[in-house]
Amino acid sequence: MFDVYFCKHKQSAVTKNGKPYDNVILQDKTGTIDAKIWDPNNAGIDDFDSMDYIEVHGDVTSFQGALQVNVKRVRKCKEGEYDPAEYLPVSKFKAEDMMKELLDLAGSVKNPYLHQLLEAFFVKDEAFIKTFRQSSAAKTVHHGFVGGLLQHTLAVTKLCDYFCTQYSVLNRDLLITAAICHDIGKTKELSLFPKNDYTDDG
Structure with a gap:
């Protein structure tokens, strides 16, 4: 070798x-x-x-x-x-495609307060968006690569969207918002690659 x-x-x-x-x-x-x-x-x-x-x-x-x-x-x-x-593990999916799909789901939220919350992070906050797209979802357990947080968040949100089509009792706006935001703390918990380690705040 x-x-x-x-x-x-x-x-x-x-x-x-x-x-x-x-x-x-x-x-x-x-x-x-x-x-x-x-x-x-x-x-x-x-x-x-x-x-x-x-x-x-x-x-x-x-x-x-x-x-x-x-x-x-x-x-x-x-x-x-x-x-x-060349030395960073990356998602097999394009970040641009994943982000567009996530923003489409965010845009489908009709509740004005929840819609405003999602816009504050995922449309207006350019620094957050850049970090979110580059972050991993974990050190090693799952989605531990560049774009991993975005890929994981999109997967969870799509699952929640599907469940809403099967169970009418669910509040779709609330569930979609929760899914999109459920791991945004990872942008502070983990440093970006190449280090990808727990921060002092994390």
Whole structure:
């Protein structure tokens, strides 16, 4: 294995025998993989930290049913040697298409107060809209990628819209508004990629 990866996380540790090693999480657009540097003081291992882009030489092995990289050499990359966008996991759907569909659902809300609430966030607040479109819905559990929050919100809202066609007792305006807004706190709870980690507020 030989390629450039984004170092999402790096942590030093010690084996039972007292030998130092590094736990590393490597990331590219397809996702993440655990890696081990068993000889971190080797001359072939450049100094690097979390959030760096690194050129990795190593072997892919299986450990307890999961793939893992046994790192042999590391070179810290310089700016211009990589495109950060190539290392971010992204939604398989276009953000523009998802946002249009979500706004169409928001626009169908007839209650003037709920409609005004949705407009305040999803039409008039440009800073919020930009962050919402780029945010993930979680660190790892579900929709943990760029556009994940938008994709998750749209999916929940469409389900609620469907339920309203099956159960007339439901208040559609209230349910659609709640679905669209149910996770907007994630824009404050999680930082944007490439970090995608819990903030102090979160």
